[in-house]
Amino acid sequence: MIILNLIIRGLITGAIYSLTSMGIVLILSTTLVMNFAQGDMGMLLAYFAFYMLVRKISYPVVFVLIIIIGIILGFLLEKYLMNRARKTSHLGMVMITLGLTMIFEGIAGYSFGTMPLLFPKAISGEPLIISGIIIDKHDLFTFIVSILIVIILFIILYKTKIGIAARSLAEDEFGARILGIPINSIYLFIWMTAFSLAGVSGMLVAGRQTLEPHFMIVIQLKGFMAAVLGGMNSIVGAVLGGFLLGMIENLVSFYIPQIKDSFSLILIVLVLLFLPQGIFGKRETRRA
């Protein structure tokens, strides 16, 4: 029973990692920019959510508003910052995302203080106990929402023109440009999507922990690791990598608590050494 409990808790943590790693991989595979600000964007949005929640706006309304604010911030950042930096260098853009983390943490600390705040859960109350398996209601909500978002994202990426175009950018930007695909709108779409994902994961994580300016850094790191596990270039890999990481991590921290903190780092080193394509990374479908 213990092992089942561990696995389920791991999957829930994994769902959160997946949301972040999807955001990271979405941007990385299409723009070659490692977005360090993915986690902290979620942190800032969680503070915005807190601001609204303490003013008695209901959780579902705030949830939707945060997604919308994430989309708007993604739009503004891409249009007025990233798009201009694109003409200079990729490294420049990566540095900008690092700078953004400091700005976001600064804004949060300055406006809300650095004291840990108690963030409301989506659903509070006693945990559910189903034949020996204990599930917190907020965790269940987290899991269901994450799965729904993964499904929605997949429909967008595989069934809509804009999603297919986003995937084509990941493969061959010149090829996409020459077909007349409006590259700038696709970039906008990608950053808007990634930052709305950030908002969702910010709110969900804040409900499991406490809200403070650094609370998403670990998630950012884990999201990055999940992305490495998944091969860095595949959205499917990012999702599966997230779930796998969450699960293994939870099992290891119970059975071998001594290496609890260093475990995921060891895992990353091993993966990069022996499976540089990631566990689920796609081999290039290209004939020689």
Place this chain on the structure above:
Amino acid sequence: MLKIEELFVSYGPVEAIHGISIEVKEREIVSILGSNGAGKSTILKTISGILKPKKGVISFENKVLNMLDPSQIVKMGITHIPEGRHVFPNLTIKENLILGGYFLKENEIKNQIDYVSNIFPILKERINSKAGTLSGGEQQMLVIARGLMSKPKLLLLDEPSLGLAPIAVSTIFKTLQKLNMEDSLSILLVEQNARKALQVSNRSYILVNGRVVLSGESSSLIENDEVKKLYLGR
């Protein structure tokens, strides 16, 4: 329909095209010949808006293209099929085609997919397989089909024969001629395979170091002694 007058193009401080004038008339196949680095691809990239001209005028159906971006130029009816194929290998053939018709409506895309897969039946058979699994010749067919999705009036074709088996080259050129005859598609063709290009085109321009050194009817150029010696290896 396409008129290029006194075109100059530079890569940073290096000028690659030094005042070129080229014209493509309705229903014509025009080829640009020349060795590596003569500036052939640069001309096509400038027409399709990837590069911006430094000086000169490019006009299409009496509208100036100089400052338009690639998506506006595609919408006007010019499709550029670049050298080196540029298929999206991990996207399916269908997805590749959909992207070729990015500006079309949903039902138009369906019709165009039917239209291009009649031209290249091999694509219909493998519509849901990944483009990267196609052979070189099939990939070249796919990029041509993808280019045709946007209903172009003028096709800019960069080295369609590069790296292909002779039989695939023949198939592709036959198809292009058929499209030109039956669907009145105009084609501006860039080729290193000078013999093939002179055979299929109505007129040709010969480019050396960013300048046109010779131009005229392809049928007379193919008999020109200098062309024979330099480009046809006789």
